[in-house]
Amino acid sequence: MTKLNSKIPSGPLAEKWTKYKDTANLVNPANKKKLDVIVVGTGLAGASAASSLGELGYQVKNFCYQDSSRRAHSVAAQGGINAAKNYRNDGDSIYHLFYDMIKGGDYRAREANVYRAAQVSNDVIDHFTAIGVPFARDYGGNLDNRSFGGVQVSRTFYAKGLTGQQCLLGTYSSLNRQINKGMVTMYPRQEMLDLVVIDGKARGIITRNLITGEIERHSAHAVVLATGGYGTIYYLSTLAVNSNPSAAWKAHKKGAYFANPSFVQIHPTSIPQLNDFQAKLTLMSESLRNDGRIWVPKAKGDKRHANTIPNEERDYFLERRYPAFGNLVPRDVASRAAKERCDAGYGVSDTGLAVNLDFRDAIQKQGKKAIESKYGNLFEMYETITGTSPYDEPMRIYPAGHYTMGGLWVDYELMTTVPGLYAIGESNFSDHGANRLGASSLMQTSGDGYFILPYTIANYLSDEIRTPRISTDLKEFEEAEKEVMNQLEKLISIKGTKSATSFHRKLGKIMWDYCGMSRNEEGLNKARVMVKKLKEDFYKDLMVPGGLNELNQELEKAGRVADYFDVADLMITDALNRTESCGAHFREESQTEEGEAKRNDADFMYVAAWEYNSSKQIHQLHKEDLKYEEVEVKVRSYK
Amino acid sequence: MRVKLKIWRQKDANSKGAFVNYDFDGASPEMSFLEMLDALNTRLIEKGEDPIAFDSDCREGICGACGMYINGYPHGPVKGITTCHLSMRYFKDGQNIVVEPWRSKAFPVIRDLIVDRNSFDKIQVAGGFISTNVGSAPDSHAIPVIKEKSDHSFDSAICIGCGACVAACKNASAMLFVSAKVSQYAQIPQGKIEAKERVEAMIQKMDELGFGNCTNTGACEAQCPKEISVINIARMNREFYVAKIS
Amino acid sequence: MSSFLGSSLTKKIVMAFAGLFLIMFLLVHLGLNLFLLSDDPGPFNKAAHFMASNPVIKIFELVLMGGFLLHILWGVILQIQNWLARPVRYKKMAETQISFFSKYMIYTGGIILIFLIIHFVNFYFVKLGLVEGDHENFYGMAHELFQLPGYVVFYLVALLILGFHLNHAFQSAFQTLGLNHETYTPCIKFVGLAYSIVVPAGYAVIPLIIYFVK
Incomplete structure (x- = not known):
């Protein structure tokens, strides 16, 4: 039944990428000039791809919905970026990094892709250093490292708590250099509203100019999506409020398979919700777990101030349950453990939906100054938001939707099932399996854009050198534009009584409750009905003020929320289908006696790639079986 | 809590703008300033009126998208933070708050509080x-x-x-x-x-x-x-x- | 090169150098003025004569005039550009500047310019022969002026304004010239503050003594 071809090169794992590069087709410089590439998104993946392709000589058009490419949400990544440099001499290697990711992903990622991500990680760090990214250094003038969850070496490079910002701004500067040279044309405040497929190949996109409302057609020989994940499905998440999966979803509806949609990472350490109108949850970097200890009171409903509770009455539940990794267990494990304690009634704060992250011992041992130099800006941010200082009392944290391992299905070349359409960074599904380890997102997304896509796209474009520039007058463009206009007109003409955000908030609550940190069949089925009902209400009672031909933020939101309903439905479908627990996907029906996730390798060692059947409006499952040739598939344990 | 807002409204770059008064009683001290505006916008939308347009994205002080001139200060009266981190606990019940876009020839207003940077x-x-x-x-x-x-x-x-x-x-x-x-x-x-x-x-x-x-x-x-x-x-x-x- | 001459930073460096030059001149001029406190007109008039006739000083005089003109001209041009950079003003503006007097440089500068013109009419143009007067007896002319209460008040107000102008000018010039340093800048700021008080005060003492004591 499967039509999926992952195109993994044969040969030993460590040599696959070299072999691929040696045999892939190239495009000569004179021809590159004649080839257009559209890159959607300007985060680390998009900006690195656009700038690299510009350096190579392609004509690149780069789009983002923000007012400037520098604002893409990679900017908010805090803790760090991994690389197998082994600068610490602590036994790290490409293989170790690869192995940690495979294990961290709970054996649901593709070996060859993960190995390649680990291989290029060192190049990524070197490149960032060369373009002036100010990573932390030691007094010898060399780069410093810190440790992150789920691993036993220090391989994380960082720039205080602003690693994402620094990597993104570095990439933004490379992008600017290509804009300066005329190789990249930047289209800010443009939102992709559809993909244009001609003769089975991705040939362009339809966008809306967010200032004027004008619908525009843009053509290219290939289209690269670097549009991030769908974590905002929960409404409250650590993502930017405008982050959205619409571009990827439109591509999905035009033929790109969507893989593992139920694999969503819930980050254990975010600031808990403070009010009903809250627009987002702010992440506190995982790096804090290096020195912070997580605990709740041993007594149920203990409402004493944290500082007055003596040590013997504290339950350091991560250290208790997972002595080998302690507070540094992977994110899915830490999140579930916190949820378990709160559900059992041990949570702190008025809502009972929080646990303590305590720096008392670290401050005592290392001094306030040392802690300040490591986490100063994070502590400040926490104090700004909550009004209390983590130097004086424990932080209160709770899990929040954060990262989506699922995404558009791509083969080894990062191409989706639509020829000429690529997905990189978080928008694809490829490298993190069922759970992502900390600091590997910046690594993967930069690796995709800087060092992988530029090679693989050439292999495709080498066959396109005879294709002249694609006209936007073709009927496929016209049809796609018409479809986009119809949808926008439909949304604006409902003229109901409720804002798009109010629907989004309700949807988020349903998904958080039934398709969040833990799922069961009954809940999922219930959620499916609720989502369907909410979608019907949406199309009856939505209110979008203003017109089409103007800056209209409500119209933008409405379009995205409309897609969220469909994404939610597919997430539920996938979560129902996967009756095992693995990584971040925890099916209550499948757990060990100790409450740990229980995988079912016999039935579920595959990537679930969903095809959208537009005529029947249903989803059809395709399985890509995962083969582990290099690593032994084991029970993932951090005990 | 209640706040008396005076907010700059301008349809687009070529239109003439003006201040509009909003007497808003739906705020609370836990809200951020932008969440307060979100809440105000929800009311406007439910009445079918155009919400106040403003830029914001990460809402955690790092993307740089948000920015408005609040009571005479860029990003409001608290030092070292962006508008999205400005908490309503810094304002008094019943306070008058003037909200303006960045004013600069190099940053023309696009709509309401959104400027072109x-x-x-x-x-x-x-x-x-x-x-x-x-x-x-x-x-x-x-x-x-x-x-x-x-x-x-x-x-x-x-x-x-x-x-x-x-x-x-x-x-x-x-x-x-x-x-x-x-x-x-x-x-x-x-x-x-x-x-x-x-x-x-x-x-x-x-x-x-x-x-x-x-x-x-x-x-x-x-x-x-x-x-x-x-x-x-x-x-x-x-x-x-x-x-x-x- | 044209980008150098036309650049905003170049205009500023010219402002800064010219300004610092004028600041130095203020000290020289003050030294000269202190002779006015002597009962004997001889030393002051001799010094004034020397300043008026020495060829080296004459060259410096040209440089000084150039300094004045550049400082004023660039100051006005930069200020006009600055006004144009914000065509729509804010409705409500709070006090956010770190350096208080920096906001009013064009106004304090303007008042100093008015003083300068009157000062030129009274003394410098006499020396040039453009205005009638005894250019060998500036001592007497100064003493006559300092007997007029209106003139003394005007003179003192101008000095106060000069102090305000200097208060920002001194440190600002160093910043413009790229001289900002964690350790030295506080010293520069202190010296600037001291200068902006001591020098105008030194000038102010002279008419006060002449008016009240003599």
Whole structure:
């Protein structure tokens, strides 16, 4: 039944990428000039791809919905970026990094892709250093490292708590250099509203100019999506409020398979919700777990101030349950453990939906100054938001939707099932399996854009050198534009009584409750009905003020929320289908006696790639079986 | 809590704007300023009125998208934060709050509180980069950097490009923004190679775009949400003169 | 080169150098003025004669005039550009400047310019022969003026304004010239503050003594 071809090169794992590069087709410089590439998104993946392709000589058009490419949400990544440099001499290697990711992903990622991500990680760090990214250094003038969850070496490079910002701004500067040279044309405040497929190949996109409302057609020989994940499905998440999966979803509806949609990472350490109108949850970097200890009171409903509770009455539940990794267990494990304690009634704060992250011992041992130099800006941010200082009392944290391992299905070349359409960074599904380890997102997304896509796209474009520039007058463009206009007109003409955000908030609550940190069949089925009902209400009672031909933020939101309903439905479908627990996907029906996730390798060692059947409006499952040739598939344990 | 808002409304770049009063009683001290505006907008939308347009994205103080002039201060009266981090607990019940967009010739208003900050990108495009192609980098440790210099470079590099410096400056000067980038690269060996071209190109672009001139008032530093120092401006001046006379 | 001459930073460096030059001149001029406190007109008039006739000083005089003109001209041009950079003003503006007097440089500068013109009419133009008067007896002319209460008040107000102008000018010039340093800048700021008080005060003492004591 499967039509999926992952195109993994044969040969030993460590040599696959070299072999691929040696045999892939190239495009000569004179021809590159004649080839257009559209890159959607300007985060680390998009900006690195656009700038690299510009350096190579392609004509690149780069789009983002923000007012400037520098604002893409990679900017908010805090803790760090991994690389197998082994600068610490602590036994790290490409293989170790690869192995940690495979294990961290709970054996649901593709070996060859993960190995390649680990291989290029060192190049990524070197490149960032060369373009002036100010990573932390030691007094010898060399780069410093810190440790992150789920691993036993220090391989994380960082720039205080602003690693994402620094990597993104570095990439933004490379992008600017290509804009300066005329190789990249930047289209800010443009939102992709559809993909244009001609003769089975991705040939362009339809966008809306967010200032004027004008619908525009843009053509290219290939289209690269670097549009991030769908974590905002929960409404409250650590993502930017405008982050959205619409571009990827439109591509999905035009033929790109969507893989593992139920694999969503819930980050254990975010600031808990403070009010009903809250627009987002702010992440506190995982790096804090290096020195912070997580605990709740041993007594149920203990409402004493944290500082007055003596040590013997504290339950350091991560250290208790997972002595080998302690507070540094992977994110899915830490999140579930916190949820378990709160559900059992041990949570702190008025809502009972929080646990303590305590720096008392670290401050005592290392001094306030040392802690300040490591986490100063994070502590400040926490104090700004909550009004209390983590130097004086424990932080209160709770899990929040954060990262989506699922995404558009791509083969080894990062191409989706639509020829000429690529997905990189978080928008694809490829490298993190069922759970992502900390600091590997910046690594993967930069690796995709800087060092992988530029090679693989050439292999495709080498066959396109005879294709002249694609006209936007073709009927496929016209049809796609018409479809986009119809949808926008439909949304604006409902003229109901409720804002798009109010629907989004309700949807988020349903998904958080039934398709969040833990799922069961009954809940999922219930959620499916609720989502369907909410979608019907949406199309009856939505209110979008203003017109089409103007800056209209409500119209933008409405379009995205409309897609969220469909994404939610597919997430539920996938979560129902996967009756095992693995990584971040925890099916209550499948757990060990100790409450740990229980995988079912016999039935579920595959990537679930969903095809959208537009005529029947249903989803059809395709399985890509995962083969582990290099690593032994084991029970993932951090005990 | 209740707040009396006076907010600048302007349909688009070519329309004439005006202040509109909103007496809003749906705020609470736990809300951020933007969440308060979200709540106000929800009411407007439910009445079928145009909500107040404003930029915001990450809502955690790092993307630089948000920014409005609140009661005479860019990003509001609290030091060292962006508008999205401004909590309503800093306002009194019943307080009058005037909300305006950034005002600068180089930042024309697009709608309501949204301004066009594309000129910042143009300055960066003119020279805010190190010309190293992908794949040509040596091993990271081939270029040791003095820790102090590297840390200072980081301090300059944390600019979020929000435009508060321009908004705060009585001359609408972009010197702090430009100097932060110039300084970031001027302090590390990787950036020194094209230091001369960089500072000249960026300043020339800055002048072309209609920003005012720096008169060393220090308002930019005082209002910068990332508290970037005017030492960067002095450093850029130095870089510029050295570039011109060498 | 044209980008150098036309650049905003170049205008500022010219402002700064010219300003610092004028600041130095203030000290020289003050030294000269202190002779006015002597009962004997001889030393002051001799010094004035020397200043008026020495060829080296004459060259400096040209430089000084150039300094004045450049400082004023660039100051006005920069200020006009600055006003144009914000065509729509804020409705409500709070006090955010770190350096208080920096906001009013064009106004304090303007008042100093008015003083300068009157001062020129009274003394410098006499020396040039453009205005009638005894250019060998500036001592007497100064003493006559300092007997007029209106003139003394005007003179003192102008000095106060000069102090305000200097208060920002001194440190600002160093910043413009790229001289900002964690350790030295506080010293520069202190010296600037001291200068902006001591020098105008030194000038102010002279008419006060002449008016009240003599």
